[in-house]
Amino acid sequence: MTLAKGCTLCYQGAKMVLFVTGRCRRSCWYCPLSSERKGKDVVFANERRIEAPEEAVSLAERMSALGTGITGGEPLLCIDRVNEYSKALKDHFGKEHHIHLYTAQAPTKPELEQLAGLVDEIRLHPPRECWDHITDTDYIASAKNAKEMGFDIGIEVPALPGLELLIPALPYLDFLNINELEWGETNAGEMRERGHELADGVHNAVSGARDWADELLNHGKVHWCASSFKDSVQLRERLKRIAENTARPFDEVTDDGTIVYGVLDLHPGTRDAVVARCRTFLTEDEFSDCGDRVETAWWLLEEYRDRIPGKKSVVERYPDGGMVVEVTPL
Structure with a gap:
């Protein structure tokens, strides 16, 4: 056929x-x-x-x-x-x-x-x-x-x-x-x-x-x-x-084509201090300052979880800002 x-x-x-x-x-x-x-x-x-x-x-x-x-x-x-x-x-x-x-x-x-x-x-x-x-x-x-x-x-x-x-x-x-x-x-x-x-x-x-x-x-x-x-x-x-065309350096691409990354929620009163702290152990390619949150590799967020305060989670979603598949508290 x-x-x-x-x-x-x-x-x-x-x-x-x-x-x-x-x-x-x-x-x-x-x-x-x-x-x-x-x-x-x-x-x-x-x-x-x-x-x-x-x-x-x-x-x-x-x-x-x-x-x-x-x-x-x-x-x-x-x-x-x-x-x-x-x-x-x-x-x-x-x-x-x-x-x-x-x-x-x-x-x-x-x-x-x-x-x-x-x-x-x-x-x-x-x-x-x-x-x-x-x-x-x-x-x-x-x-x-x-x-x-x-x-x-x-x-x-x-x-x-x-x-x-x-x-x-x-x-x-x-x-x-x-x-x-x-x-x-x-x-x-x-x-x-x-x-x-x-x-x-x-x-x-x-x-x-x-x-x-x-x-x-x-x-x-x-x-x-x-x-x-x-x-x-x-x-x-x-x-x-x-x-392949849109994943950031710290995004993990799964076999299903979804991406997985870590999210650190930021509170307005502590935002600047937390972002500054992230910059002491993460390079510019290893995280993204998204205003109300920091996004980074999920394994880095797990590794440094005790060094940065705030609510942390692992997100799986479709690429390029697509639908969220799962959010797991870290």
């Missing part, structure tokens, strides 16, 4: 995720978008809210991104924004910066013409209700046009009962990606109504989802993307790339 180019880069953690809008005309019961994004016209690069293409370029640089995956919501509802961000990324990194686009619409020929030269790969998401007559839909007509215009074209859908109905579409596609059905905060009620359960207590995968894909998985164009892969491989490799 040959992976789509976008999937190959995802395996390396080398694709930035560009969420261009939470607006969408569909109301798919299985949509896993968080309440922070669903239905809202907001833009995120990876996990960070942004306002301008220049910010997307900067964040792509910080992870040495080789490509970008554009998603939503429905990106084609703001095609001008898609083009603006794609052009900024291509102009900065070069045409080899690979961009793939997810859409639940069937792009028209004029829309494809707007995307040409900016988007390299299109991933169609036909809704479940049209799978039983997929070859008679606008999605296949759009796929044919996209192929003629030089796009790589495929279908990407979650694992649902009836996946075998998509087999007739395969001759018109470069690939068919099946994502393991995932439980989320906004679709939990719909999942329960349909009798679905979590496969385990670790990942968001729905029990039995892989079985629905069995009939297709031996086909050379079909790729199964497991929920555990996204959590344990794709995200981890992306975090490692960011950490």
Whole structure:
């Protein structure tokens, strides 16, 4: 099986995720978008809210991104924004910066013409209700046009009962990606109504989802993307790339791509004295004065804990100021 180019880069953690809008005309019961994004016209690069293409370029640089995956919501509802961000990324990194686009619409020929030269790969998401007559839909007509215009074209859908109905579409596609059905905060009620359960207590995968894909998985164009892969491989490799570019000299980078460091909380009345004391046994590369706290290597904080007063803790978080994973008192 040959992976789509976008999937190959995802395996390396080398694709930035560009969420261009939470607006969408569909109301798919299985949509896993968080309440922070669903239905809202907001833009995120990876996990960070942004306002301008220049910010997307900067964040792509910080992870040495080789490509970008554009998603939503429905990106084609703001095609001008898609083009603006794609052009900024291509102009900065070069045409080899690979961009793939997810859409639940069937792009028209004029829309494809707007995307040409900016988007390299299109991933169609036909809704479940049209799978039983997929070859008679606008999605296949759009796929044919996209192929003629030089796009790589495929279908990407979650694992649902009836996946075998998509087999007739395969001759018109470069690939068919099946994502393991995932439980989320906004679709939990719909999942329960349909009798679905979590496969385990670790990942968001729905029990039995892989079985629905069995009939297709031996086909050379079909790729199964497991929920555990996204959590344990794709995200981890992306975090490692960011950490390599942004970790401070005293940050410890873990095998999961998170960073670990020590924090000394400072009280206003003693702040100057404590910082001055830190400078007597720590070099400028070994700590950072952050105003209300000092950050340093966790092992140095442990080593010198008796020489500096104040509340001390060890922090593990995503790199580049990302989400805090754990705080352990020292």
